[in-house]
Amino acid sequence: MKRAMKTERSYTRLLDQLRSAGLRLTRQRLALAKLLFGGMERHVTAELLYGEAQAARVPVSLATVYNTLHQFTDAGLLKEIMVDSGRSYFDTNTSHHHHFYCETSGELSDIDGADVAIELLLEPPLGREVSGIDVIVRVK
Amino acid sequence: MKRAMKTERSYTRLLDQLRSAGLRLTRQRLALAKLLFGGMERHVTAELLYGEAQAARVPVSLATVYNTLHQFTDAGLLKEIMVDSGRSYFDTNTSHHHHFYCETSGELSDIDGADVAIELLLEPPLGREVSGIDVIVRVK
């Protein structure tokens, strides 16, 4: 009962976030949102999410998966991660955090923001302001 | 005279590095090496270097530019940087350092390793060892 309520509440919040981003609640967007946000935090590529949608018998095209990932990113529901030129990863964890990236397996895992102490002892280039710091700890 | 000697010395060193990497001293590799290492530290993409080679009337194909960038990277003469999914940057600065990446201009600039104090308060995933830490300070 408690679990159901919790799910329901976050689902309502999700709908609000989609609506306030000006996105209609289409079958495809709702299904992809469920795959993305229905469980634990995760890292996906477009191709991976597309595969999951097919496995779940969700009728959606790859083009729509790409569009949706970008729309969700713009809406602040996802965060795009750059670890691999040639492939975009999207992270359902939008809070301040960093990543382990395994060069052997291609696997990506989160590092809580509090678990990295970082200090920049230098000003950014003239006229620029820091918009974020990404730390990628490469492992093998 | 001093300048000539200095140039000559680093050039000799470069040739040694290429040879010890098992790379023959071909016209293309030498010309690309001159473009890459002949001046100050720089960040290039394959396309950019190819353009410069053409401007310098160096007969080289784009495929060879790609091959060469990877061979130089394997030989430790370049470092590959991932800031933009869909495009690889190569850095002639192979020492320990980080980057500013301007999201507005796409410009990349170095941050000396000593100018970033970073501490990882967490063990890497089981069975993995840290092979490097990349810090990208995004600015706009």
Next chain:
DNA sequence: GTGTTTGCAAAGTGTTTGCAATTTA
């Protein structure tokens, strides 16, 4: 109903590859 969204297929980008011709050592 009206404007948005979808799906398809085509086009676009950046990169890699197969292989014959060329070049280096």
Next chain:
DNA sequence: TAAATTGCAAACACTTTGCAAACAC
């Protein structure tokens, strides 16, 4: 001369786009 390298064009992987049909509100 033998082995490595080059250049071309084709193939590749990932992503975006144009547009008619379908859908949400």
